[in-house]
Amino acid sequence: xxxxxxxxxxxxxxxxxxxxxxxxxxxxxxxxxxxxxxxxxxxxxxxxxxxxxxxxxxxxxxxxxxxxxxxxxxxxxxxxxxxxxxxxxxxxxxxxxxxxxxxxxxxxxxxxxxxxxxxxxxxxxxxxxxxxxxxxxxxxxxxxxxxxxxxxxxxxxxxxxxxxxxxxxxxxxxxxxxxxxxxxxxxxxxxxxxxxxxxxxxxxxxxxxxxxxxxxxxxxxxxxxxxxxxxxxxxxxxxxxxxxxxxxxxxxxxxxxxxxxx
Amino acid sequence: xxxxxxxxxxxxxxxxxxxxxxxxxxxxxxxxxxxxxxxxxxxxxxxxxxxxxxxxxxxxxxxxxxxxxxxxxxxxxxxxxxxxxxxxxxxxxxxxxxxxxxxxxxxxxxxxxxxxxxxxxxxxxxxxxxxxxxxxxxxxxxxxxxxxxxxxxxxxxxxxxxxxxxxxxxxxxxxxxxxxxxxxxxxxxxxxxxxxxxxxxxxxxxxxxxxxxxxxxxxxxxxxxxxxxxxxxxxxxxxxxxxxxxxxxxxxxxxxxxxxxxxxxxxxxxxxxxxxxxxxxxxxxxxxxxxxxxxxxxxxxxxxxxxxxxxxxxxxxxxxxxxxxxxxxxx
Numbered sequence: 001x002x003x004x005x006x007x008x009x010x011x012x013x014x015x016x017x018x019x020x021x022x023x024x025x026x027x028x029x030x031x032x033x034x035x036x037x038x039x040x041x042x043x044x045x046x047x048x049x050x051x052x053x054x055x056x057x058x059x060x061x062x063x064x065x066x067x068x069x070x071x072x073x074x075x076x077x078x079x080x081x082x083x084x085x086x087x088x089x090x091x092x093x094x095x096x097x098x099x100x101x102x103x104x105x106x107x108x109x110x111x112x113x114x115x116x117x118x119x120x121x122x123x124x125x126x127x128x129x130x131x132x133x134x135x136x137x138x139x140x141x142x143x144x145x146x147x148x149x150x151x152x153x154x155x156x157x158x159x160x161x162x163x164x165x166x167x168x169x170x171x172x173x174x175x176x177x178x179x180x181x182x183x184x185x186x187x188x189x190x191x192x193x194x195x196x197x198x199x200x201x202x203x204x205x206x207x208x209x210x211x212x213x214x215x216x217x218x219x220x221x222x223x224x225x226x227x228x229x230x231x232x233x234x235x236x237x238x239x240x241x242x243x244x245x246x247x248x249x250x251x252x253x254x255x256x257x258x259x260x261x262x
Numbered sequence: 263x264x265x266x267x268x269x270x271x272x273x274x275x276x277x278x279x280x281x282x283x284x285x286x287x288x289x290x291x292x293x294x295x296x297x298x299x300x301x302x303x304x305x306x307x308x309x310x311x312x313x314x315x316x317x318x319x320x321x322x323x324x325x326x327x328x329x330x331x332x333x334x335x336x337x338x339x340x341x342x343x344x345x346x347x348x349x350x351x352x353x354x355x356x357x358x359x360x361x362x363x364x365x366x367x368x369x370x371x372x373x374x375x376x377x378x379x380x381x382x383x384x385x386x387x388x389x390x391x392x393x394x395x396x397x398x399x400x401x402x403x404x405x406x407x408x409x410x411x412x413x414x415x416x417x418x419x420x421x422x423x424x425x426x427x428x429x430x431x432x433x434x435x436x437x438x439x440x441x442x443x444x445x446x447x448x449x450x451x452x453x454x455x456x457x458x459x460x461x462x463x464x465x466x467x468x469x470x471x472x473x474x475x476x477x478x479x480x481x482x483x484x485x486x487x488x489x490x491x492x493x494x495x496x497x498x499x500x501x502x503x504x505x506x507x508x509x510x511x512x513x514x515x516x517x518x519x520x521x522x523x524x525x526x527x528x529x530x531x532x533x534x535x536x537x538x539x540x541x542x543x544x545x546x547x548x549x550x551x552x553x554x555x556x557x558x559x560x561x562x563x564x565x566x567x568x569x570x571x572x573x574x575x576x577x578x579x580x581x582x583x584x585x586x587x588x589x590x591x592x593x
Contacts, residue, residue, distance in 0.1 A: 049482070052485070052486050053485060054481075054482045054485045054486055073488075073490070074485065074488050074489060074490045074491075075488035075490075076488075077488065078486065078487050078488030079488070081486075082486065083482070083483075083486035085480075085482050085483065085486075090340075090479075090480055091340075092479060093478075093533045094475075094479070094533055094534075098475075098533070098534060099479070102472070102475055102476050102479070102483075102487060103487060105472055105476060105487040105488050105489065106487065106488035108472055110469040110470075110472070111468075111469060113536065158487065164486075
């Protein structure tokens with residue numbers, strides 16, 4: 001049997017005395033597009049950060065392509081797993097090109113600069129993410145959507161099979177939401193990337209993905225297909241509110257709106 | 263890119279030029295013969311080779327070390343105000359040195375003067391404190407850390423005052439003199455003492471340029487790109503403490519160089535630490551040399567301690583950064 005891209009088993013994490021994640025188990029096959037959903041404070045972001053050791057600690061096991069997370073050096077891990085954090089207001093005094101070049105870190109040695117091979121990878125990543133025109137711009141001057149695409153391009157430049165994304169479309173305007181969703185879907189289908197994306201917006205989350213897991217107060221409460229997730233009783237149980245389902249012509253999944261029908 | 267490359271070489275060359283010309287400045291004019299014959303006797307030669315050149319070497323190395331340390335901390339804490347001085351490293355080193363003088367100790371450790379060793383111990387104490395604070399509580403903000411640094415500085419200053427109060431007049435004066443940062447050297451000894459720290463420290467920090475770039479974006483990004491953040495942090499803390507402690511043990515606490523020099527260098531050559539680190543190191547050396555040259559020539563024959571000058575420049579600079587001056591963002 002082929003190794004799972006990501007295999008999490010009985011993973012628990014406590015921070016500051018509070019249990020953030022409780023006995024989480026799930027696995028992701030290579031080529032999967034997994035959405036991690038759930039209400040605020042469910043532990044989605046924490047879980048994502050535990051998969052590439054941005055957060056450390058916790059009990060249970062996490063395996064990446066069959067190998068235990070602890071066995072990786074941080075550099076080796078970065079060659080297999082890339083990461084796009086939540087869009088925030090941090091100051092980024094670098095140009096898009098400089099920032100993307102940092103994605104090649106796991107392949108560089110101390111005094112070496114960017115080589116021909118790195119340059120090719122960077123160009124390729126910029127093309128695939130459609131950010132060629134932004135390369136000389138400072139990140140501080142980009143819009144949220146543009147910045148998000150640069151972050152995805154930088155993650156691509158890392159050349160990792162697995163991409164972790166935290167709320168990739170949440171703060172973007174409609175056009176950029178569509179563009180980023182399309183980009184991720186394309187990277188998954190044609191680029192062969194295994195994608196794990198955290199989101200709290202079900203409508204945007206479930207288009208493009210082939211699997212979903214849901215967390216609620218640190219526990220895994222659902223693992224299955226998007227269609228199975230979108231059941232009234234199940235969503236009510238997870239989000240503790242009612243939903244209205246609106247059938248969408250040409251789509252297997254309904255559009256959902258929080259709140260009962262008016 | 264071309265513009266930045268030119269700026270980089272301008273910074274390096276200008277810093278070197280200032281440093282090379284500095285020994286010529288002073289009340290005593292130096293004639294060509296004295297310059298060309300280092301060993302020859304004569305007042306000019308003596309002043310030039312025995313006093314001014316060692317002093318300029320010391321100030322260059324001290325300035326470089328302070329700038330390198332400041333730059334590394336600024337990247338690590340993602341804040342232009344976070345330097346070894348604002349985080350209490352210098353006051354720790356001063357405390358160590360004061361204790362050494364106050365207790366009338368006299369020993370050498372591994373070839374370094376006891377004062378250097380005591381300064382280093384004090385610096386490590388301060389760093390250890392700030393470091394454990396930053397680990398103790400996740401989400402401890404840089405702002406909080408800076409305030410902790412202020413608290414540490416006040417606390418250590420009080421201890422220094424206590425030591426001074428308990429000491430006899432001579433020791434007390436000795437301590438006071440070293441609390442006002444100044445470069446009073448009359449041999450190559452201090453420069454040679456500084457050299458290994460400045461050189462090794464600078465090479466280590468320049469070799470961490472990629473890591474410093476990533477850390478200045480954020481620890482999460484740095485980790486996800488493959489930086490072993492814990493290891494880098496330890497190395498930076500250790501190396502910077504050594505460098506700053508070495509400077510403090512020889513020159514006393516010379517404030518604000520570690521904040522101003524990297525920031526000015528950043529404004530000229532940009533954020534990329536592969537260029538910025540060497541630029542800041544050279545610029546820091548040239549900058550402190552310039553300040554020290556002013557200190558000994560402005561109202562010659564009286565000398566102003568260079569620490570007074572850097573602090574007079576640094577105070578307003580700090581406020582300018584705090585008010586959101588160019589390039590920096592205080593979070």
